[in-house]
Amino acid sequence: MDLTVLAREAFGGGRRLAGVERLRGGSKKGVHRLLFEDGGTAVAYVWSAAENHWPGADEPADDADPLAHASGLGLFEAAHRRLTALGVRTPRVHLLDGSRTGHPADIAVVEDVTGSGGENLEALLERDPRAAEPVLARLADTLRVLGEDRAPGWGKLALLDNGGVSRGSSPAQLVLERALADLAEAAGRDDRIAAARGRLADGLHARAAAVAPRDGGYGLVHGELGPDHVLVDAAGEPVLIDIEGLMHFDVEWEHVFLRIRFGDQYPNLGGTEGLDRHRLDLYGLAIRLSLVAGPLCLLDGDFPHRAAMRAIAEYNLTAALALVE
Incomplete structure (x- = not known):
C-alpha cells in the first residue's frame, strides 16, 4: 500500500515521505512507521481485511457484542475522543480518514511516541x-x-x-x-x-x-x-x-x-x-x-x-x- 498520498494529507506538501517501516504487532490492523526526510516520524494505522489476521475478518463487525473483536476506525475514534476528554494520554491524532477515496482502507495517522524519545x-x-x-x-x-x-x-x-x-x-x-x-x-x-x-x-x-x-x-x-x-x-x-x-x-x-x-x-x-x-x-x-x-x-x-x-x-x-x- 502506497502511503505517500496519506502522508501528504496528514502533513501537507512541506514534508516528504522517505520510507515506511512495518511495526511488529497488530493482529487486527496494520501498523506502519512513516519516515520523513526531515527526520520526523509518525505512525499509520491501517484497517483492512488484508491487515486482519483473525478468521472471519471479512464479516461485518458486531458492535452489539462487547466481546467481539474490536477493530475499525469508528471504534478508534470514539475511544480516542473519550480518553482525551478524560485527560488520559494516547497518541495524538494527525489524520482520520474513513472515506476510502484515496486508499482502499480506513486510516489513522498518529503521533509516533516511541520514535520521539519514548x-x-x-x-x-x-x-x-x-x-x-x-x-x-x-x-x-x-x-x-x-x-x-x-x-x-x-x-x-x-x-x-x-x-x-x-x-x-x-x-x-x-x-x-x-x-x-x-x-x-x-x-x-x-x-x-x-x-x-x-x-x-x-x-x-x-x-x-x-x-x-x-x-x-x-x-x-x-x-x-x-x-x-x-x-x-x-x-x-x-x-x-x-x-x-x-x-x-x-x-x-x-x-x-x-x-x-x-x-x-x-x-x-x-x-x-x-x-x-x-x-x-x-x-x-x-x-x-x-x-x-x-x-x-x-x-x-x-x-x-x-x-x-x-x-x-x-x-x-x-x-x-x-x-x-
Missing part, C-alpha cells in the same frame, strides 16, 4: 524495573480515572455513544457464553483441553452461578491492557494504544487481564481491593480460555509471529487446567 512499557520493565515504578504509579491513576467513568449499561463506546444497547443480560452472562465458545474452540484444537472439557465447563458454570447482580453502573475498561499496549513518552507518561476495545464493562474484566500480564508488578496498579471476587474468579478462568482459543485460531491462518502465539496458548492452557484441578 519506549514500550514492556521493554522498560525488562530493562529497568525501578525506572518503571513512577510510570506504573501514573498508570494506576489512569486506571482509577477509567474505573470512575461509569455508565448504566455495558458495551463498546461507539455503540453506547450513539444510543445503542449491547446484547446480553449482564457482562457475566456474556463472559460465560464466550468462555464456553472458547472452550469448544480450544477443545477442537488441543487434546488436553478436550480431555478436561467437562471439568472446565463445570468450573465456568459454578463461577457464573456465584456472581450477583451489579448496582452502580460499569466503568471504562481497555480490555487488553498489558504492558505491550502501554507506551511511555519522553516525559515518563503512560500512553495507551490499541484502544479500539475501550468499553463500559465490569472493571474486574480489566483487572484479571492486568494481573495476568503484569505479574509481580500488578500490586503497583492498585490490586483487587474493592473488586468482586466472584467476578474475578469467573473472568480469571474465562480469560485463560480466551488466551488459549484466540492464539490457536490465529495459527489457523497466516499470522506471522507464530512461535509467540504458540507460547501464549501453551502458557494459558496450563494455567486454565490448574484452575480446575
Whole structure:
C-alpha cells in the first residue's frame, strides 16, 4: 500500500515521505512507521481485511457484542475522543480518514511516541524495573480515572455513544457464553483441553452461578491492557494504544487481564481491593480460555509471529487446567 498520498494529507506538501517501516504487532490492523526526510516520524494505522489476521475478518463487525473483536476506525475514534476528554494520554491524532477515496482502507495517522524519545512499557520493565515504578504509579491513576467513568449499561463506546444497547443480560452472562465458545474452540484444537472439557465447563458454570447482580453502573475498561499496549513518552507518561476495545464493562474484566500480564508488578496498579471476587474468579478462568482459543485460531491462518502465539496458548492452557484441578 502506497502511503505517500496519506502522508501528504496528514502533513501537507512541506514534508516528504522517505520510507515506511512495518511495526511488529497488530493482529487486527496494520501498523506502519512513516519516515520523513526531515527526520520526523509518525505512525499509520491501517484497517483492512488484508491487515486482519483473525478468521472471519471479512464479516461485518458486531458492535452489539462487547466481546467481539474490536477493530475499525469508528471504534478508534470514539475511544480516542473519550480518553482525551478524560485527560488520559494516547497518541495524538494527525489524520482520520474513513472515506476510502484515496486508499482502499480506513486510516489513522498518529503521533509516533516511541520514535520521539519514548519506549514500550514492556521493554522498560525488562530493562529497568525501578525506572518503571513512577510510570506504573501514573498508570494506576489512569486506571482509577477509567474505573470512575461509569455508565448504566455495558458495551463498546461507539455503540453506547450513539444510543445503542449491547446484547446480553449482564457482562457475566456474556463472559460465560464466550468462555464456553472458547472452550469448544480450544477443545477442537488441543487434546488436553478436550480431555478436561467437562471439568472446565463445570468450573465456568459454578463461577457464573456465584456472581450477583451489579448496582452502580460499569466503568471504562481497555480490555487488553498489558504492558505491550502501554507506551511511555519522553516525559515518563503512560500512553495507551490499541484502544479500539475501550468499553463500559465490569472493571474486574480489566483487572484479571492486568494481573495476568503484569505479574509481580500488578500490586503497583492498585490490586483487587474493592473488586468482586466472584467476578474475578469467573473472568480469571474465562480469560485463560480466551488466551488459549484466540492464539490457536490465529495459527489457523497466516499470522506471522507464530512461535509467540504458540507460547501464549501453551502458557494459558496450563494455567486454565490448574484452575480446575
